[in-house]
Amino acid sequence: MRIHLLAGALLIPTIASAERAAAPAPGVDVRPPTIGWMGEASVARPGTKMQVIPPVPGGDVIAVPGGAPTIIYMNKAGVTLTPGNNDARTNRSTVVAQTSTIPAFEGSAAEWSSIMTCVRTIFQPYNVTITDVDPGNVPHFESIMGGRAQQAGMEQGVLGVSPFTTNCTLIPNSIVFTFTQSTRDAYGTTAGLAEELCEIAAQEIAHSFGLDHEYLASDPMTYLNYNGLKRFQNVDAQCGEYSARACGLPGTGVTCSARQNSVTLLNQRIGAADTLAPTVSITSPSNGAVVPTGFAVNADAMDNLGVTKVELWVDGNLVDSRTAAPYTFQLTGLATGGHSIVAKATDGNNLAESTINVTVQAGAPPPNPNPPGPNDPSDPDGNPDTDGDGNGDIITGGCQTGSAGGAGGILALFALVGLLRRRR
Ligand SMILES: [Zn+2]
Structure with a gap:
Protein backbone atom coordinates (compact mmCIF):
# COMPACT_ATOMS: atom_id res chain seq x y z
CA MET A 1 0.00 0.00 0.00
CA ARG A 20 32.32 19.55 -19.71
CA ALA A 21 34.45 18.79 -16.72
CA ALA A 22 38.22 18.84 -16.69
CA ALA A 23 39.80 15.53 -17.59
CA PRO A 24 39.62 13.21 -14.58
CA ALA A 25 42.73 12.05 -12.84
CA PRO A 26 43.87 8.59 -13.88
CA ILE A 270 15.05 -12.11 -15.02
CA GLY A 271 13.00 -15.23 -15.72
CA ALA A 272 10.28 -17.08 -13.90
CA ALA A 273 10.99 -18.88 -10.68
CA ASP A 274 11.53 -22.59 -10.75
CA THR A 275 8.32 -24.17 -9.56
CA LEU A 276 9.34 -27.82 -9.72
CA ALA A 277 9.97 -29.03 -6.20
CA PRO A 278 12.79 -31.44 -5.48
CA THR A 279 12.12 -35.01 -4.50
CA VAL A 280 13.62 -36.42 -1.35
CA SER A 281 13.42 -39.73 0.43
CA ILE A 282 15.07 -41.25 3.43
CA THR A 283 16.63 -44.45 2.12
CA SER A 284 17.72 -45.71 5.52
CA PRO A 285 16.63 -46.52 8.12
CA SER A 286 13.38 -47.80 6.73
CA ASN A 287 10.15 -46.45 8.11
CA GLY A 288 9.21 -48.27 11.28
CA ALA A 289 12.72 -49.62 11.84
CA VAL A 290 14.04 -50.52 15.27
CA VAL A 291 17.42 -48.86 15.56
CA PRO A 292 20.20 -48.42 18.16
CA THR A 293 20.79 -45.12 19.98
CA GLY A 294 23.32 -44.07 17.34
CA PHE A 295 22.92 -44.68 13.61
CA ALA A 296 23.25 -43.08 10.19
CA VAL A 297 20.39 -41.56 8.24
CA ASN A 298 20.77 -41.63 4.48
CA ALA A 299 18.63 -39.54 2.16
CA ASP A 300 18.38 -39.17 -1.60
CA ALA A 301 17.34 -35.86 -3.09
CA MET A 302 16.93 -34.79 -6.70
CA ASP A 303 15.81 -31.66 -8.47
CA ASN A 304 15.41 -30.45 -12.03
CA LEU A 305 17.93 -27.67 -11.42
CA GLY A 306 19.77 -28.73 -8.33
CA VAL A 307 19.30 -29.46 -4.68
CA THR A 308 20.81 -26.62 -2.67
CA LYS A 309 20.32 -28.06 0.80
CA VAL A 310 19.02 -31.07 2.67
CA GLU A 311 18.18 -30.68 6.33
CA LEU A 312 17.68 -33.39 8.88
CA TRP A 313 15.05 -32.84 11.55
CA VAL A 314 14.52 -35.11 14.52
CA ASP A 315 11.35 -34.76 16.57
CA GLY A 316 10.76 -31.30 15.13
CA ASN A 317 14.28 -30.00 15.71
CA LEU A 318 16.80 -29.17 13.02
CA VAL A 319 19.89 -31.22 13.82
CA ASP A 320 22.07 -31.06 10.71
CA SER A 321 22.21 -30.03 7.08
CA ARG A 322 24.18 -30.74 3.90
CA THR A 323 24.59 -28.56 0.86
CA ALA A 324 25.90 -31.40 -1.30
CA ALA A 325 25.48 -35.16 -1.61
CA PRO A 326 25.91 -37.58 -0.01
CA TYR A 327 23.10 -36.66 2.33
CA THR A 328 24.26 -38.81 5.19
CA PHE A 329 23.71 -37.77 8.77
CA GLN A 330 25.07 -39.43 11.86
CA LEU A 331 22.75 -39.47 14.85
CA THR A 332 23.97 -40.32 18.32
CA GLY A 333 22.53 -40.49 21.78
CA LEU A 334 18.87 -40.77 20.90
CA ALA A 335 16.62 -41.68 23.80
CA THR A 336 14.92 -45.02 23.65
CA GLY A 337 11.44 -44.96 22.24
CA GLY A 338 9.82 -43.48 19.16
CA HIS A 339 11.25 -40.66 17.09
CA SER A 340 10.24 -38.92 13.90
CA ILE A 341 12.98 -38.23 11.38
CA VAL A 342 12.38 -35.78 8.55
CA ALA A 343 14.63 -34.94 5.61
CA LYS A 344 13.80 -31.57 4.03
CA ALA A 345 15.24 -30.73 0.63
CA THR A 346 15.17 -27.39 -1.14
CA ASP A 347 16.25 -26.11 -4.53
CA GLY A 348 16.32 -22.61 -3.11
CA ASN A 349 12.75 -22.00 -4.15
CA ASN A 350 10.74 -25.09 -3.38
CA LEU A 351 10.66 -27.49 -0.50
CA ALA A 352 10.04 -31.22 -0.21
CA GLU A 353 10.23 -33.52 2.75
CA SER A 354 10.28 -37.17 3.66
CA THR A 355 9.33 -38.52 7.07
CA ILE A 356 10.03 -41.81 8.77
CA ASN A 357 9.33 -43.02 12.28
CA VAL A 358 11.80 -45.22 14.10
CA THR A 359 11.98 -46.85 17.47
CA VAL A 360 15.26 -46.59 19.35
CA GLN A 361 16.17 -49.65 21.36
CA ALA A 362 19.53 -50.06 23.05
CA GLY A 363 21.46 -52.88 21.42
CA ALA A 364 19.35 -53.01 18.28
CA PRO A 365 21.35 -53.76 15.13
CA PRO A 366 22.27 -50.74 12.99
CA PRO A 367 20.09 -50.19 9.93
CA ASN A 368 21.23 -51.44 6.56
CA PRO A 369 22.77 -48.31 5.04
CA ASN A 370 21.84 -49.32 1.52
CA PRO A 371 18.50 -51.02 1.60
CA PRO A 372 16.62 -51.72 -1.59
CA GLY A 373 14.22 -49.11 -2.78
CA PRO A 374 13.08 -47.24 -5.87
CA ASN A 375 15.47 -44.42 -5.14
CA ASP A 376 18.47 -46.62 -4.67
CA PRO A 377 21.10 -45.09 -6.98
CA SER A 378 22.50 -48.57 -7.56
CA ASP A 379 19.27 -49.58 -9.20
CA PRO A 380 19.75 -48.90 -12.91
CA ASP A 381 16.34 -49.93 -14.13
CA GLY A 382 14.33 -47.28 -12.35
CA ASN A 383 11.47 -49.72 -11.91
CA PRO A 384 9.74 -50.50 -8.69
CA ASP A 385 12.05 -52.92 -7.04
CA THR A 386 10.27 -56.18 -7.35
CA ASP A 387 11.78 -57.17 -10.67
CA GLY A 388 14.35 -59.58 -9.28
CA ASP A 389 17.24 -58.06 -11.19
CA GLY A 390 19.31 -57.87 -8.05
CA ASN A 391 19.50 -54.10 -8.12
CA GLY A 392 17.63 -52.55 -5.30
CA ASP A 393 15.04 -55.26 -5.17
CA ILE A 394 12.77 -55.55 -2.25
CA ILE A 395 13.75 -58.75 -0.54
CA THR A 396 11.94 -58.42 2.74
CA GLY A 397 8.70 -56.87 3.70
CA GLY A 398 8.32 -53.64 5.56
CA CYS A 399 10.86 -51.63 3.64
CA GLN A 400 9.19 -48.44 2.73
CA THR A 401 10.83 -45.14 2.08
CA GLY A 402 9.04 -42.10 3.21
CA SER A 403 7.01 -40.37 0.57
CA ALA A 404 8.51 -37.40 -1.16
CA GLY A 405 6.23 -34.58 -1.86
CA GLY A 406 6.02 -30.88 -2.24
CA ALA A 407 5.50 -29.21 1.05
CA GLY A 408 4.65 -25.82 -0.20
CA GLY A 409 6.73 -22.74 -0.54
CA ILE A 410 9.37 -21.77 1.90
CA LEU A 411 8.17 -18.28 2.02
CA ALA A 412 5.79 -17.34 4.69
CA LEU A 413 3.25 -14.89 3.48
CA PHE A 414 4.13 -11.44 4.46
CA ALA A 415 1.83 -10.46 7.22
CA LEU A 416 -0.01 -7.30 6.56
CA VAL A 417 0.97 -5.06 9.34
CA GLY A 418 -1.53 -2.32 9.52
CA LEU A 419 -2.33 0.33 7.06
CA LEU A 420 -0.08 3.20 6.32
CA ARG A 421 -2.09 6.05 5.07
CA ARG A 422 -0.88 9.51 4.47
CA ARG A 423 -2.86 11.90 2.45
CA ARG A 424 -2.45 15.58 2.11
ZN1 LIG B 1 9.88 5.16 -9.39
Whole structure:
Protein backbone atom coordinates (compact mmCIF):
# COMPACT_ATOMS: atom_id res chain seq x y z
CA MET A 1 0.00 0.00 0.00
CA ARG A 2 2.31 2.56 -1.28
CA ILE A 3 1.45 6.19 -0.90
CA HIS A 4 3.11 8.51 -3.31
CA LEU A 5 2.62 12.12 -2.56
CA LEU A 6 4.28 13.61 -5.52
CA ALA A 7 3.03 15.07 -8.71
CA GLY A 8 4.18 13.22 -11.78
CA ALA A 9 6.22 16.04 -13.14
CA LEU A 10 9.07 15.23 -15.42
CA LEU A 11 12.25 17.15 -15.83
CA ILE A 12 14.43 16.41 -18.78
CA PRO A 13 17.23 18.93 -19.20
CA THR A 14 18.94 18.92 -22.54
CA ILE A 15 21.97 16.72 -22.85
CA ALA A 16 23.82 19.46 -24.68
CA SER A 17 23.80 21.59 -21.60
CA ALA A 18 25.87 19.10 -19.66
CA GLU A 19 29.03 20.66 -18.38
CA ARG A 20 32.32 19.55 -19.71
CA ALA A 21 34.45 18.79 -16.72
CA ALA A 22 38.22 18.84 -16.69
CA ALA A 23 39.80 15.53 -17.59
CA PRO A 24 39.62 13.21 -14.58
CA ALA A 25 42.73 12.05 -12.84
CA PRO A 26 43.87 8.59 -13.88
CA GLY A 27 41.79 5.91 -12.26
CA VAL A 28 39.03 8.28 -11.25
CA ASP A 29 35.60 7.51 -12.59
CA VAL A 30 33.35 10.26 -13.70
CA ARG A 31 29.62 10.04 -13.66
CA PRO A 32 28.18 9.26 -17.07
CA PRO A 33 25.77 11.80 -18.45
CA THR A 34 22.46 11.99 -16.72
CA ILE A 35 19.82 12.66 -19.31
CA GLY A 36 17.31 13.77 -16.76
CA TRP A 37 15.29 12.91 -13.73
CA MET A 38 11.74 11.61 -13.73
CA GLY A 39 9.46 12.11 -10.78
CA GLU A 40 9.25 14.87 -8.27
CA ALA A 41 9.92 14.90 -4.58
CA SER A 42 10.05 17.61 -1.99
CA VAL A 43 9.89 17.97 1.75
CA ALA A 44 6.22 18.83 1.46
CA ARG A 45 5.53 15.97 -0.93
CA PRO A 46 8.00 13.12 -0.52
CA GLY A 47 8.34 10.80 -3.46
CA THR A 48 10.71 8.82 -5.64
CA LYS A 49 12.74 9.54 -8.72
CA MET A 50 14.26 7.83 -11.69
CA GLN A 51 17.57 8.90 -13.12
CA VAL A 52 17.35 8.62 -16.89
CA ILE A 53 20.56 7.31 -18.40
CA PRO A 54 21.59 5.97 -21.81
CA PRO A 55 21.15 2.26 -22.51
CA VAL A 56 23.83 0.06 -20.98
CA PRO A 57 25.71 -2.79 -22.70
CA GLY A 58 24.19 -6.11 -21.78
CA GLY A 59 20.85 -4.54 -20.99
CA ASP A 60 18.90 -6.19 -23.78
CA VAL A 61 18.84 -9.55 -22.06
CA ILE A 62 16.48 -12.46 -22.38
CA ALA A 63 16.52 -14.68 -19.31
CA VAL A 64 17.39 -18.31 -19.96
CA PRO A 65 14.86 -20.75 -18.47
CA GLY A 66 16.52 -22.61 -15.65
CA GLY A 67 19.46 -20.22 -15.68
CA ALA A 68 21.28 -18.92 -12.66
CA PRO A 69 19.06 -16.76 -10.50
CA THR A 70 19.51 -13.01 -10.51
CA ILE A 71 21.00 -11.98 -7.19
CA ILE A 72 19.44 -9.02 -5.43
CA TYR A 73 21.52 -7.82 -2.51
CA MET A 74 19.48 -5.96 0.07
CA ASN A 75 22.25 -3.90 1.63
CA LYS A 76 21.46 -2.90 5.19
CA ALA A 77 25.11 -2.50 6.16
CA GLY A 78 25.84 0.90 4.63
CA VAL A 79 28.10 1.59 1.69
CA THR A 80 30.49 4.13 0.23
CA LEU A 81 29.88 4.79 -3.44
CA THR A 82 31.96 6.49 -6.06
CA PRO A 83 30.60 7.99 -9.27
CA GLY A 84 30.76 5.85 -12.37
CA ASN A 85 28.86 3.38 -14.45
CA ASN A 86 26.54 1.39 -12.21
CA ASP A 87 28.32 -1.63 -10.79
CA ALA A 88 27.31 -3.17 -7.50
CA ARG A 89 30.52 -5.20 -7.42
CA THR A 90 32.67 -2.09 -7.21
CA ASN A 91 30.17 0.27 -5.58
CA ARG A 92 30.02 2.63 -8.52
CA SER A 93 26.81 4.50 -9.16
CA THR A 94 25.53 6.94 -11.74
CA VAL A 95 23.33 8.49 -9.07
CA VAL A 96 26.10 9.97 -6.95
CA ALA A 97 28.11 12.90 -8.25
CA GLN A 98 30.87 12.48 -5.72
CA THR A 99 32.07 9.88 -3.25
CA SER A 100 29.10 9.34 -0.97
CA THR A 101 28.50 7.23 2.10
CA ILE A 102 25.07 5.85 2.88
CA PRO A 103 24.83 4.70 6.49
CA ALA A 104 23.50 1.36 7.66
CA PHE A 105 19.78 0.65 8.01
CA GLU A 106 18.61 2.43 11.14
CA GLY A 107 15.56 0.31 11.95
CA SER A 108 15.09 -2.70 14.18
CA ALA A 109 16.00 -6.28 13.35
CA ALA A 110 12.31 -7.15 13.33
CA GLU A 111 11.57 -4.37 10.87
CA TRP A 112 14.39 -5.56 8.65
CA SER A 113 13.09 -9.10 8.77
CA SER A 114 9.67 -7.86 7.68
CA ILE A 115 11.22 -5.96 4.79
CA MET A 116 13.14 -9.04 3.63
CA THR A 117 10.05 -11.23 3.83
CA CYS A 118 8.05 -8.65 1.92
CA VAL A 119 10.62 -8.20 -0.87
CA ARG A 120 10.92 -11.97 -1.21
CA THR A 121 7.15 -12.23 -1.44
CA ILE A 122 6.94 -9.62 -4.18
CA PHE A 123 9.71 -11.25 -6.22
CA GLN A 124 8.76 -14.85 -5.35
CA PRO A 125 7.43 -15.63 -8.86
CA TYR A 126 10.81 -14.79 -10.44
CA ASN A 127 14.16 -16.46 -10.69
CA VAL A 128 15.92 -14.35 -8.09
CA THR A 129 17.92 -14.88 -4.96
CA ILE A 130 17.31 -12.15 -2.44
CA THR A 131 19.97 -11.88 0.21
CA ASP A 132 21.17 -9.42 2.80
CA VAL A 133 24.66 -10.90 2.78
CA ASP A 134 27.04 -9.13 0.42
CA PRO A 135 27.53 -11.52 -2.51
CA GLY A 136 30.94 -10.00 -3.20
CA ASN A 137 32.53 -9.90 -6.62
CA VAL A 138 29.84 -11.75 -8.53
CA PRO A 139 27.18 -10.19 -10.76
CA HIS A 140 24.35 -8.83 -8.66
CA PHE A 141 21.89 -6.03 -8.25
CA GLU A 142 22.08 -3.98 -5.08
CA SER A 143 19.25 -2.31 -3.23
CA ILE A 144 20.77 0.05 -0.71
CA MET A 145 18.51 0.39 2.31
CA GLY A 146 19.57 3.24 4.54
CA GLY A 147 20.16 6.88 5.11
CA ARG A 148 18.79 10.03 3.65
CA ALA A 149 18.60 11.30 0.10
CA GLN A 150 20.97 14.15 0.85
CA GLN A 151 23.66 11.59 1.62
CA ALA A 152 23.50 10.55 -2.03
CA GLY A 153 23.53 14.17 -3.16
CA MET A 154 19.79 14.24 -3.79
CA GLU A 155 17.28 16.68 -2.44
CA GLN A 156 15.39 16.15 0.77
CA GLY A 157 12.05 14.48 0.16
CA VAL A 158 13.39 11.83 -2.21
CA LEU A 159 12.59 8.43 -0.71
CA GLY A 160 14.03 6.23 -3.42
CA VAL A 161 15.82 6.39 -6.75
CA SER A 162 17.00 4.06 -9.48
CA PRO A 163 18.70 4.65 -12.78
CA PHE A 164 16.44 3.94 -15.76
CA THR A 165 17.48 3.69 -19.38
CA THR A 166 15.95 5.64 -22.23
CA ASN A 167 14.97 2.41 -23.97
CA CYS A 168 13.55 0.73 -20.85
CA THR A 169 16.11 -2.04 -20.69
CA LEU A 170 17.96 -3.73 -17.87
CA ILE A 171 20.99 -2.19 -16.17
CA PRO A 172 23.29 -5.08 -15.22
CA ASN A 173 24.69 -4.87 -11.70
CA SER A 174 22.69 -1.75 -11.02
CA ILE A 175 22.58 -0.01 -7.67
CA VAL A 176 19.26 1.40 -6.46
CA PHE A 177 18.41 3.32 -3.32
CA THR A 178 15.68 3.28 -0.72
CA PHE A 179 16.39 6.10 1.69
CA THR A 180 14.99 4.45 4.77
CA GLN A 181 15.74 7.30 7.16
CA SER A 182 14.17 9.80 4.76
CA THR A 183 11.09 7.60 4.56
CA ARG A 184 10.99 7.29 8.33
CA ASP A 185 11.35 11.06 8.61
CA ALA A 186 8.42 11.50 6.24
CA TYR A 187 6.05 8.88 7.61
CA GLY A 188 7.26 8.12 11.10
CA THR A 189 7.96 4.65 12.42
CA THR A 190 4.65 2.87 12.03
CA ALA A 191 3.61 -0.74 11.74
CA GLY A 192 3.25 -0.24 8.01
CA LEU A 193 6.65 1.33 7.43
CA ALA A 194 8.36 -1.97 6.57
CA GLU A 195 5.86 -2.56 3.79
CA GLU A 196 6.32 0.98 2.54
CA LEU A 197 10.10 0.53 2.45
CA CYS A 198 9.67 -2.86 0.77
CA GLU A 199 7.45 -1.43 -1.94
CA ILE A 200 9.83 1.46 -2.60
CA ALA A 201 12.68 -1.04 -2.90
CA ALA A 202 10.67 -3.28 -5.23
CA GLN A 203 9.87 -0.36 -7.50
CA GLU A 204 13.47 0.86 -7.58
CA ILE A 205 14.83 -2.63 -8.26
CA ALA A 206 12.35 -3.12 -11.09
CA HIS A 207 13.28 0.24 -12.62
CA SER A 208 16.75 -1.24 -13.04
CA PHE A 209 15.12 -4.21 -14.80
CA GLY A 210 13.62 -1.66 -17.20
CA LEU A 211 10.12 -1.27 -15.81
CA ASP A 212 8.54 2.16 -15.95
CA HIS A 213 5.96 3.62 -13.60
CA GLU A 214 2.62 1.95 -14.16
CA TYR A 215 -0.79 3.53 -13.97
CA LEU A 216 -2.14 0.56 -12.04
CA ALA A 217 -2.57 0.88 -8.29
CA SER A 218 -2.01 -2.79 -7.38
CA ASP A 219 1.41 -2.97 -9.02
CA PRO A 220 4.62 -1.94 -7.20
CA MET A 221 5.49 0.26 -10.18
CA THR A 222 2.65 2.61 -9.39
CA TYR A 223 2.47 6.01 -7.74
CA LEU A 224 -1.15 5.37 -6.85
CA ASN A 225 -2.52 4.38 -3.46
CA TYR A 226 -3.39 0.75 -2.92
CA ASN A 227 -4.88 -0.94 0.12
CA GLY A 228 -2.77 -4.09 0.41
CA LEU A 229 0.61 -5.41 -0.59
CA LYS A 230 1.38 -4.48 -4.16
CA ARG A 231 2.36 -7.36 -6.44
CA PHE A 232 3.59 -7.31 -10.04
CA GLN A 233 0.45 -7.61 -12.14
CA ASN A 234 -0.07 -9.65 -15.29
CA VAL A 235 -1.95 -6.79 -16.90
CA ASP A 236 -1.21 -4.78 -20.03
CA ALA A 237 -1.29 -1.52 -18.17
CA GLN A 238 -0.70 2.00 -19.23
CA CYS A 239 2.34 3.68 -17.82
CA GLY A 240 2.24 6.93 -15.93
CA GLU A 241 2.38 8.51 -12.56
CA TYR A 242 -0.88 10.34 -11.85
CA SER A 243 -2.20 10.08 -15.37
CA ALA A 244 -1.80 7.52 -18.12
CA ARG A 245 0.90 7.86 -20.72
CA ALA A 246 2.96 5.69 -23.03
CA CYS A 247 5.88 3.83 -21.46
CA GLY A 248 9.28 5.38 -21.73
CA LEU A 249 10.14 9.03 -21.76
CA PRO A 250 7.05 11.15 -22.12
CA GLY A 251 7.36 14.37 -23.98
CA THR A 252 10.48 13.33 -25.83
CA GLY A 253 8.97 11.42 -28.70
CA VAL A 254 10.99 8.46 -27.41
CA THR A 255 8.76 5.79 -25.97
CA CYS A 256 9.34 2.12 -25.30
CA SER A 257 5.85 0.74 -25.75
CA ALA A 258 2.24 1.80 -25.51
CA ARG A 259 1.63 -0.40 -22.47
CA GLN A 260 3.61 -2.40 -19.97
CA ASN A 261 3.00 -5.81 -18.47
CA SER A 262 5.18 -6.15 -15.37
CA VAL A 263 4.97 -9.94 -15.25
CA THR A 264 5.83 -10.33 -18.94
CA LEU A 265 8.79 -7.99 -18.67
CA LEU A 266 10.13 -9.58 -15.50
CA ASN A 267 9.77 -13.08 -16.96
CA GLN A 268 11.67 -11.88 -20.01
CA ARG A 269 14.41 -10.02 -18.15
CA ILE A 270 15.05 -12.11 -15.02
CA GLY A 271 13.00 -15.23 -15.72
CA ALA A 272 10.28 -17.08 -13.90
CA ALA A 273 10.99 -18.88 -10.68
CA ASP A 274 11.53 -22.59 -10.75
CA THR A 275 8.32 -24.17 -9.56
CA LEU A 276 9.34 -27.82 -9.72
CA ALA A 277 9.97 -29.03 -6.20
CA PRO A 278 12.79 -31.44 -5.48
CA THR A 279 12.12 -35.01 -4.50
CA VAL A 280 13.62 -36.42 -1.35
CA SER A 281 13.42 -39.73 0.43
CA ILE A 282 15.07 -41.25 3.43
CA THR A 283 16.63 -44.45 2.12
CA SER A 284 17.72 -45.71 5.52
CA PRO A 285 16.63 -46.52 8.12
CA SER A 286 13.38 -47.80 6.73
CA ASN A 287 10.15 -46.45 8.11
CA GLY A 288 9.21 -48.27 11.28
CA ALA A 289 12.72 -49.62 11.84
CA VAL A 290 14.04 -50.52 15.27
CA VAL A 291 17.42 -48.86 15.56
CA PRO A 292 20.20 -48.42 18.16
CA THR A 293 20.79 -45.12 19.98
CA GLY A 294 23.32 -44.07 17.34
CA PHE A 295 22.92 -44.68 13.61
CA ALA A 296 23.25 -43.08 10.19
CA VAL A 297 20.39 -41.56 8.24
CA ASN A 298 20.77 -41.63 4.48
CA ALA A 299 18.63 -39.54 2.16
CA ASP A 300 18.38 -39.17 -1.60
CA ALA A 301 17.34 -35.86 -3.09
CA MET A 302 16.93 -34.79 -6.70
CA ASP A 303 15.81 -31.66 -8.47
CA ASN A 304 15.41 -30.45 -12.03
CA LEU A 305 17.93 -27.67 -11.42
CA GLY A 306 19.77 -28.73 -8.33
CA VAL A 307 19.30 -29.46 -4.68
CA THR A 308 20.81 -26.62 -2.67
CA LYS A 309 20.32 -28.06 0.80
CA VAL A 310 19.02 -31.07 2.67
CA GLU A 311 18.18 -30.68 6.33
CA LEU A 312 17.68 -33.39 8.88
CA TRP A 313 15.05 -32.84 11.55
CA VAL A 314 14.52 -35.11 14.52
CA ASP A 315 11.35 -34.76 16.57
CA GLY A 316 10.76 -31.30 15.13
CA ASN A 317 14.28 -30.00 15.71
CA LEU A 318 16.80 -29.17 13.02
CA VAL A 319 19.89 -31.22 13.82
CA ASP A 320 22.07 -31.06 10.71
CA SER A 321 22.21 -30.03 7.08
CA ARG A 322 24.18 -30.74 3.90
CA THR A 323 24.59 -28.56 0.86
CA ALA A 324 25.90 -31.40 -1.30
CA ALA A 325 25.48 -35.16 -1.61
CA PRO A 326 25.91 -37.58 -0.01
CA TYR A 327 23.10 -36.66 2.33
CA THR A 328 24.26 -38.81 5.19
CA PHE A 329 23.71 -37.77 8.77
CA GLN A 330 25.07 -39.43 11.86
CA LEU A 331 22.75 -39.47 14.85
CA THR A 332 23.97 -40.32 18.32
CA GLY A 333 22.53 -40.49 21.78
CA LEU A 334 18.87 -40.77 20.90
CA ALA A 335 16.62 -41.68 23.80
CA THR A 336 14.92 -45.02 23.65
CA GLY A 337 11.44 -44.96 22.24
CA GLY A 338 9.82 -43.48 19.16
CA HIS A 339 11.25 -40.66 17.09
CA SER A 340 10.24 -38.92 13.90
CA ILE A 341 12.98 -38.23 11.38
CA VAL A 342 12.38 -35.78 8.55
CA ALA A 343 14.63 -34.94 5.61
CA LYS A 344 13.80 -31.57 4.03
CA ALA A 345 15.24 -30.73 0.63
CA THR A 346 15.17 -27.39 -1.14
CA ASP A 347 16.25 -26.11 -4.53
CA GLY A 348 16.32 -22.61 -3.11
CA ASN A 349 12.75 -22.00 -4.15
CA ASN A 350 10.74 -25.09 -3.38
CA LEU A 351 10.66 -27.49 -0.50
CA ALA A 352 10.04 -31.22 -0.21
CA GLU A 353 10.23 -33.52 2.75
CA SER A 354 10.28 -37.17 3.66
CA THR A 355 9.33 -38.52 7.07
CA ILE A 356 10.03 -41.81 8.77
CA ASN A 357 9.33 -43.02 12.28
CA VAL A 358 11.80 -45.22 14.10
CA THR A 359 11.98 -46.85 17.47
CA VAL A 360 15.26 -46.59 19.35
CA GLN A 361 16.17 -49.65 21.36
CA ALA A 362 19.53 -50.06 23.05
CA GLY A 363 21.46 -52.88 21.42
CA ALA A 364 19.35 -53.01 18.28
CA PRO A 365 21.35 -53.76 15.13
CA PRO A 366 22.27 -50.74 12.99
CA PRO A 367 20.09 -50.19 9.93
CA ASN A 368 21.23 -51.44 6.56
CA PRO A 369 22.77 -48.31 5.04
CA ASN A 370 21.84 -49.32 1.52
CA PRO A 371 18.50 -51.02 1.60
CA PRO A 372 16.62 -51.72 -1.59
CA GLY A 373 14.22 -49.11 -2.78
CA PRO A 374 13.08 -47.24 -5.87
CA ASN A 375 15.47 -44.42 -5.14
CA ASP A 376 18.47 -46.62 -4.67
CA PRO A 377 21.10 -45.09 -6.98
CA SER A 378 22.50 -48.57 -7.56
CA ASP A 379 19.27 -49.58 -9.20
CA PRO A 380 19.75 -48.90 -12.91
CA ASP A 381 16.34 -49.93 -14.13
CA GLY A 382 14.33 -47.28 -12.35
CA ASN A 383 11.47 -49.72 -11.91
CA PRO A 384 9.74 -50.50 -8.69
CA ASP A 385 12.05 -52.92 -7.04
CA THR A 386 10.27 -56.18 -7.35
CA ASP A 387 11.78 -57.17 -10.67
CA GLY A 388 14.35 -59.58 -9.28
CA ASP A 389 17.24 -58.06 -11.19
CA GLY A 390 19.31 -57.87 -8.05
CA ASN A 391 19.50 -54.10 -8.12
CA GLY A 392 17.63 -52.55 -5.30
CA ASP A 393 15.04 -55.26 -5.17
CA ILE A 394 12.77 -55.55 -2.25
CA ILE A 395 13.75 -58.75 -0.54
CA THR A 396 11.94 -58.42 2.74
CA GLY A 397 8.70 -56.87 3.70
CA GLY A 398 8.32 -53.64 5.56
CA CYS A 399 10.86 -51.63 3.64
CA GLN A 400 9.19 -48.44 2.73
CA THR A 401 10.83 -45.14 2.08
CA GLY A 402 9.04 -42.10 3.21
CA SER A 403 7.01 -40.37 0.57
CA ALA A 404 8.51 -37.40 -1.16
CA GLY A 405 6.23 -34.58 -1.86
CA GLY A 406 6.02 -30.88 -2.24
CA ALA A 407 5.50 -29.21 1.05
CA GLY A 408 4.65 -25.82 -0.20
CA GLY A 409 6.73 -22.74 -0.54
CA ILE A 410 9.37 -21.77 1.90
CA LEU A 411 8.17 -18.28 2.02
CA ALA A 412 5.79 -17.34 4.69
CA LEU A 413 3.25 -14.89 3.48
CA PHE A 414 4.13 -11.44 4.46
CA ALA A 415 1.83 -10.46 7.22
CA LEU A 416 -0.01 -7.30 6.56
CA VAL A 417 0.97 -5.06 9.34
CA GLY A 418 -1.53 -2.32 9.52
CA LEU A 419 -2.33 0.33 7.06
CA LEU A 420 -0.08 3.20 6.32
CA ARG A 421 -2.09 6.05 5.07
CA ARG A 422 -0.88 9.51 4.47
CA ARG A 423 -2.86 11.90 2.45
CA ARG A 424 -2.45 15.58 2.11
ZN1 LIG B 1 9.88 5.16 -9.39
